[in-house]
Amino acid sequence: MTKTDMQAKIISTVRQVKETCPLVPSITNTVTINLVANAQLAVGGSAAMVYLPDEGEGLAMAGDAMYINMGTCFPVYAESLPRTARRLIEQNKPWVLDPVGIGLGGLRTEILLQFRELKPTIVRGNASEIIALANLWGLETGMAQDGVRGVDATDTVMAARQAAEAMADFIDGAVAVSGEADLVTDGEQTALSEGGSELFTKITGAGCSLGGVTAVYAAAADPFTAALTAVQAYNLAGTRAAAQAAGPGSFEIAVRDALYQATPEDIAGNPFRFI
Amino acid sequence: MTKTDMQAKIISTVRQVKETCPLVPSITNTVTINLVANAQLAVGGSAAMVYLPDEGEGLAMAGDAMYINMGTCFPVYAESLPRTARRLIEQNKPWVLDPVGIGLGGLRTEILLQFRELKPTIVRGNASEIIALANLWGLETGMAQDGVRGVDATDTVMAARQAAEAMADFIDGAVAVSGEADLVTDGEQTALSEGGSELFTKITGAGCSLGGVTAVYAAAADPFTAALTAVQAYNLAGTRAAAQAAGPGSFEIAVRDALYQATPEDIAGNPFRFI
């Protein structure tokens, strides 16, 4: 695919979301749940969040795509997450997994192991998370399993390239690795999206809300296009927001404004390249 | 009642809240819980949120009014919500129900059916939610039960007028229907409040926080006055915030500022009319 073809796909994806307002429910963590919903609304989607098993199943059926984020697990997740994922797969609905906090606690590991069979369409995480999940699933990463440190990446994006490509092959979807530049791959083609801002590391929920927006675009495009469109939107919004922000508070607000204002052409025009 | 009489009541309600800072606890959803509390504080109330049954009962007794929002149900809600509502009724305390997500899942439906007997003082929702709740309670709506789509209204406000009036009669309180204009009724008199902004649909929690603010005013006024005062405050704040916002992020911040700055006279002066 040429870069120009890719840009045309991004433009079409952004436009379709703005026109159709897809419903993209989430089961997601309480820390950043508000920003996830707000980011999804800003780009033109519709949001709905739940915790209970039958509500997850109901939204898997009602929604156009879904977002599952592993942060702040509750006991009921033992049922809610597998049942919701199973319904998504039955319905052939795209869904995005964000394996936040991988390595911490028994329930999280047990559910992430179940997702090896209940395969997500797109996985989004930082380099450490993607490498850890690839190791948990027994994929080839060329790396030892990494520890988890808060929700920060301690590995660089390029170090996770092999893990990301192996995972994208395994799920027959796409993987997005967040970092200074963002790597997106479907196992055959791999792109790096640039821009953004260091201030993304000084707000909570940059990654989570990117995951939620990725799910919105997954309602309107193939996995690779959806994942790349979302990181392009975030890198553009981060660049624009950083230019006017006095710190992380005003940055977060400006990111929401910029996600809302960005045209399809703006998002396609953010710097990226195939590698 | 003349419009001038109504305005005098609104002024008195807003003033009383600012002077007495009523305690208005909530059991509310995790997506927008922060904005609910912040909006309640901005208009002069005091907030407190809980999940557990005995804590709900304790706050029903300690508070001046209460807000119950059905979003993001937890398993413990099966006990917490009915026990809290029962205590509110025993104590003759006003409370506001926001039937977010009606139609989704077994627990939500079961609890909303219990609220048919444990009647709220005020119900606030969008047109689809009000029609769905009226249908669930077997009231005359002149409409078939509507599906649920995210938290958006798919029905117009005026289409919900009959359902809202029947519900207000049934609970012997007031019903507020959010939309392009906001309808408030106690079954005998019905008003439409105007203003606001399309940007309210691009932030999460506009409706939830309006519900929380409605409960604050319910601590100081009859149900109809409380519901109308709250929508007047929101429409005014939305109009003012939209005039300076660059997008949904700065809009949300400006709404909080505007709720705080609005004088009693400003709120009474927002356009509304009896219909």
Added chain:
Amino acid sequence: MTKTDMQAKIISTVRQVKETCPLVPSITNTVTINLVANAQLAVGGSAAMVYLPDEGEGLAMAGDAMYINMGTCFPVYAESLPRTARRLIEQNKPWVLDPVGIGLGGLRTEILLQFRELKPTIVRGNASEIIALANLWGLETGMAQDGVRGVDATDTVMAARQAAEAMADFIDGAVAVSGEADLVTDGEQTALSEGGSELFTKITGAGCSLGGVTAVYAAAADPFTAALTAVQAYNLAGTRAAAQAAGPGSFEIAVRDALYQATPEDIAGNPFRFI
């Protein structure tokens, strides 16, 4: 200790946090969880929030310090909070307790009684909460136990001095009492920090996020220095934010920006005095 010595300690604490980015996990309430994380990031720490018992234990071991806030208790807290506190003590890790909502409900009281033995390193609360906790633990306060009203202080900071000093002695740590001025004591020395803004009472989470930031500084300093550094940072940020805010929304954003921008010398230079 002279004021100049104290300022040198504050400067060193702020600098060390900015350089080492300590991981400071929390079990904290859903109302303000986002602001807690964002404030911790703004001052240079790293955040992670959980609810489950083994996850609390895991983070007690992985973290450099921890924050436990009693707001919005879930049923699982009956296990999570004591097990996490026990692990913190075994590991000799500093932790901050915020007894929000003390007096409400059975579980909260039961857990707070367990914390009499599983002693926190620092307790942070408003005057009413500190007096209530001292009474619950049977310490000398010179006051009757106070009721709880929302999350506001109904007692003044100075009225809680005796309770705070007795509690600091009892836990062999420090106690911070929030109010118009903030009192910090380790039982031997007591300081008052000034500044801040009345607008802190019009946003939710000012106290909670101050608690989270206190835990960040506790990763880098003794309890008294950590608690004083945090209130100094908040009072400085509040003063600066109030100078440019139009209301509580823009104030909250400006506080986050100001926490991020404040230099070690700025924070040490905020007015305080030993009393």
